[in-house]
Amino acid sequence: MGSSAEWGxxxxxxxASVVEVVEALTIVLAMGMTRSWRSALAGTGAALxxxxxxTAAAGYALANWLPESAMQLSIGTLLLIFGLQWLxxxxxxxxxxxxxxxxAEEFAEQTEAARHAGQRxxxxxxxxSFVVSFKGVFLEGVEVVFIVITFGxxxxxxxxxxxxxxxxxxxxxxFGALAHGPLTRVPENTLKYGxxxxxxxxxxxxxIEGLGILSPxxxxxxxxxxxxxxxxLLAGWYLLSRVLVKALRRPTSAPATPSQPTHGTASLPAYxxxxxx
Amino acid sequence: MSFLKGFGQFWYDFIIxxxxxxxxxxxxxxxxxxxxxxxxxxxxxxxVPLLAVGLGAAFTTALLIDTRKT
Numbered sequence: 001m002g003s004s005a006e007w008g009x010x011x012x013x014x015x016a017s018v019v020e021v022v023e024a025l026t027i028v029l030a031m032g033m034t035r036s037w038r039s040a041l042a043g044t045g046a047a048l049x050x051x052x053x054x055t056a057a058a059g060y061a062l063a064n065w066l067p068e069s070a071m072q073l074s075i076g077t078l079l080l081i082f083g084l085q086w087l088x089x090x091x092x093x094x095x096x097x098x099x100x101x102x103x104a105e106e107f108a109e110q111t112e113a114a115r116h117a118g119q120r121x122x123x124x125x126x127x128x129s130f131v132v133s134f135k136g137v138f139l140e141g142v143e144v145v146f147i148v149i150t151f152g153x154x155x156x157x158x159x160x161x162x163x164x165x166x167x168x169x170x171x172x173x174x175f176g177a178l179a180h181g182p183l184t185r186v187p188e189n190t191l192k193y194g195x196x197x198x199x200x201x202x203x204x205x206x207x208i209e210g211l212g213i214l215s216p217x218x219x220x221x222x223x224x225x226x227x228x229x230x231x232x233l234l235a236g237w238y239l240l241s242r243v244l245v246k247a248l249r250r251p252t253s254a255p256a257t258p259s260q261p262t263h264g265t266a267s268l269p270a271y272x273x274x275x276x277x
Numbered sequence: 278m279s280f281l282k283g284f285g286q287f288w289y290d291f292i293i294x295x296x297x298x299x300x301x302x303x304x305x306x307x308x309x310x311x312x313x314x315x316x317x318x319x320x321x322x323x324x325v326p327l328l329a330v331g332l333g334a335a336f337t338t339a340l341l342i343d344t345r346k347t
Contacts, residue, residue, distance in 0.1 A: 077304075080332070208307075
């Protein structure tokens with residue numbers, strides 16, 4: 001694998017992981033700042049330990065028990081569902097039918113819920129902070145694990161894929177610590193759109209290949225053009241999403257001013273300031 | 278019991294997420310593909326791109342159902 005391909009792999013996993021880690025960080029920060037840092041960090045630590053166990057068990061099962069086509073079908077189907085969920089949100093946001101994801105708003109909702117939750121204590125910990133932090137970190141972490149497995153196996157370089165996710169986690173935590181709050185400047189909507197396209201592309205490719213497990217010889221189905229089909233799939237999902245954005249677009253009542261904040265608008269032309277506001 | 282409920286809720290949130298129609302759309306198309314592969318009724322070179330188009334159509338349908346009400 002050439003260095004440019006390795007960089008591409010790192011960037012893809014990094015972008016996908018940043019989105020997940022930012023969401024997990026927002027939950028932990030909300031619990032820590034409003035209730036108990038000790039309990040929130042204990043929940044985070046427990047989730048990380050559970051994630052290591054889950055990754056080891058899933059990795060062992062994938063490597064030893066499942067034939068290649070069964071692994072492609074199971075992981076591909078999960079990725080396809082994740083990717084299309086993200087793509088659905090991106091299309092609805094771009095067409096003005098859903099509010100753009102705002103990490104500050106998410107943080108406010110979490111802190112509000114934390115303030116109104118009861119004061120139940122278990123094992124010397126504030127149980128609400130512990131459980132919410134645990135669930136947030138574990139849920140987002142499992143998605144990162146699947147993303148690393150898929151991109152790592154597709155590129156035949158698991159260590160580089162894992163490194164991309166690790167760099168994302170470390171950087172997000174460092175920036176979160178420096179900011180003392182949720183990372184609202186991360187262009188999450190744009191990243192989610194891009195990552196949704198990638199996940200839908202790889203998910204489609206793998207899930208359909210994996211259907212070969214049901215064929216008489218049990219081997220993966222072949223895509224016309226082999227791996228080049230990934231490019232056609234990416235283009236297909238992108239075009240479909242743009243057509244849907246255009247078809248579902250709602251006319252905006254008032255034009256936005258150019259000086260409005262535009263976080264999340266980095267590279268996709270359809271994410272206009274009007275849609276961000 | 279509450280552990281089992283929480284465990285089930287976690288996996289529901291993880292797999293189904295915000296919109297169950299997306300998961301249903303994916304499962305319907307892949308099930309149709311699985312039947313076609315298992316019965317050996319269709320050439321792989323034709324079936325594979327056909328299923329990809331089917332996934333696009335299913336995604337579009339799920340989104341249109343979603344937006345019809347709004």
